[in-house]
Amino acid sequence: MPPPAQPPAEPPAQPRGSATGPPRRRPAAGWYAVGAVIATLGVIGALALGVGTLVIAVSARPEPVGPAGTFTMPRGDLAVWVRADGLERMTDRIDGMPSGMPGDGSDPSDGGPTGAELGVTCMVAPSGDATLATEVPALRYDRAEFDDWHLVAVLPQADARHFAGDKMQIACSSRTPLLAEAEWATGSKPALLWLIVLIGGAFLVGVGGLAVGAVAALVVWLLRRRSAAA
Structure with missing residues (x-):
């Protein structure tokens, strides 16, 4: 009588994590540092751009002219600012006009009177040499405000590049009685686009x-979890 057949031997158990190969390597926890580094670089970059924004804003800050109208010519466009009691109320009144009236937002003159509308006239010249006086054109459409200062005239850089950094004198007047006792200031034209x-x-x-950085950290966490469960 033949001996009973032996049951087939079971294959050896495969290592945990793979049916055909070695166990899957678990990503090291150090990979979380990649996400942290990316996030840190993003914060540093944002801070650097923020500092650049602050520098541009400060460089455009109006500087009141001296007693004799003296100032230093900027290297960019020369901006002339004015500040006077009642000018802010005039601007608010124009902004608050009903729709369909001048100043209701339907034309470029909204937001207060421009330098041309105020009848502003400004002349600049090197200190002690009035023969080289140059007119600073009053703004007809554009405007800007900084605190209580209103931008009224701009001299393009092309017309002032020869005097960049030099001591200058400025004399401004206006046909508007409101500006009879106004304060005047100069500075660089605000680089709004920048x-x-x-x-x-x-x-x-x-x-x-x-x-x-958060996505990178999440990917590392998912890979580690998958490796642990395999």
Whole structure:
């Protein structure tokens, strides 16, 4: 009588984590540092762009002219600012006009009177040499405000580049009685486009860095969890 057949031997158990190969390596916890570094770089980049924005804003800050109308010519466009009691109320009154009236937002003159509407006339010249006097054109459409200062005239850089950094004198007047006792100031023309670009860049870099860093950390966490469960 033949001996009973032996049951087939079971294959040896495979190592945990893979049916055909070695166990899956678990990502080291140090990989979390990648996400932290990315997030940190995003924050640093946002801070750097924020500092650049602050520098541009400070450089455009109006500086009151001296007793004799003296000032230092900036290297960019020369901006002339004015501040007077009642000018802010005039601007608010124009902004608050009903729709369909001048100043209701339907034309470029909204937001207060321009330098041309105020009848502003400004002349600049090197200190002690009035023969080289140059007129600073009053603004007809554009405007800007900084605290209580109102931008009324701008001399393009092309017309003032020869005097950049030099001591100058400025004399301004206006046909508007409101500006008879006004204060005048000079500075660089506000670089509004650069301010918008830098503010937007700071936001995108900061938020983007934090988002990418968080995603990188999440990927590492998922891989470690999957390796532990395998």
